[in-house]
Amino acid sequence: MPGKSAPSLQPTITAHAPCRADLAGGTIDLWPLYLFHPGALTLNFAVEILTSCRVTPLKGQRIELCSIDTHCEETFTNLDELIASRSHRHVLAAYLVRFFAPERGLRVETDSQSPAGAGISGSSALMIATTAALARFTGRDLDPETMRVIAQNVEAQVIRVPTGCQDYYPALYGGVSAIHLAPDGIRRAAVPVAPEEIELRFVLAYTGAPRQSGINNWEVFKAHMNGDKHVFRNLEKIAAIARDMHQALLRHDWQDVARLLREEWKLRRTNAPGITTPLIDKLISVSRKNGGRAAKVCGAGGGGCVLMMVEEGAKEAVAQAVAQAGGHILPLRVARDGLRVETQA
Structure with missing residues (x-):
């Protein structure tokens, strides 16, 4: 059973982020591959297929993780128990909660309109939505690029192979994007297409x-x-x-x-x-x-x-x-x- 919420102590945070369709330049956005291809860039556009995360405060130290679209849920008595656990049903949420280390109990509910394994970066969009919700819940003021770095690195921990950077930018900005990949950094530019x-x-x-x-x-x-x-x-x-x-x-x-x-x-x-x-x-x-x-x-x-x-x-x-x-x-x-x-x- 879900723990009782305590809205008087802290507000509920809800975040939404869109998925994407990629046009050209995928795979090269894996570091360090783009360093060997000068002038590399990736093109994509955000689609109105949304992911969401809601973080609700709970009394005490209890942590609840729920994935609505995959019908999985798990509960921990506190953060220490979550960190000590060797396996998780909701790995994405567990790893991000572990990173942000909230000082109080919470319930994390995620959802995605993307079909399973669709290849439209549903997991990366959900990483952005969950990162943003947990950041605000724990009082961290993150700029978009820092949010991208956290989401990308934690997702690499989850899937245990390198992750590319392109998927997080449509989730952050929407629209049509050109992601320029250079030795001095990654830069996203809007492409002026209606x-x-x-x-x-x-x-x-x-x-x-x-x-x-x-x-x-x-x-x-x-x-x-x-x-x-x-x-x-x-x-x-x-x-x-x-x-x-x-x-x-x-x-x-x-x-x-x-x-x-x-x-x-x-x-x-x-x-x-x-x-x-x-x-x-x-x-x-x-x-x-x-x-x-x-x-x-x-x-x-x-x-x-x-x-x-x-x-x-x-x-x-x-x-x-x-x-x-x-x-x-x-x-x-x-x-x-x-x-x-x-x-x-």
Whole structure:
């Protein structure tokens, strides 16, 4: 049973953060890969598929962790017991509570509209929402970049492989983003593209195949660091495609965006085994026959979501055909805003 809340002692904090769809330059955002590809950048846009975290004060030292979307819950008598535990049902919340080390009891409730393993950075968006909620609850005033660093590092602890940086910026800022990756730091810049232009031209389909982004990315990471020339050349070309696509977006040259999206996927699918699947290939083929111009898997691949760029006016036809072929169409609306944090007395 949940502990009794004590609203008179401290307010409840609620945070929301959106997921994302990536356009180009993924995997290169893993440190230190981008250091070997000068001018590297990643392009993505936030989608109105939200994650949320609510932190409620409890009497005493009791800690409750609840994931609404995965139907799991666990309770600890205090922070020491949480830290001493060798396993957790709600690992993400447990690791962040451990990091922020609250001095009093609390209940952390998380939720996500993203399907399991969708490849649209639901876990990273939830990391941002939970980081922001716990930071405010514990009285820490964090700027967005510090929030990103904490979320990224703690998520690496959770999944036990390197994490890229790109997923956290859409959650923080919303809109369309170019994340510039350089030796002197990471810089996010808004790409001035009207959200309606994106919404008109893209379809997002879930393949229903859960994936583990860390595994595919880890295989590519190891191959790159071990001197695999094929992977190095592919990522070098992917970095160049991302730079060219950035310029195409600035010019509003959608024909060039489509061409580059096709080139990016052609290269990415050969980086490691399992990045594509028979269903992904089938859905991309069906899309192409019904007005699709280009497509790529979201995230690291192996299942999850496929992002499809379509001819103007063909969105409905592509969505229907892909759904009939076994894809689950997700609503694609660009999130105009990023992280939102509210305090309720």
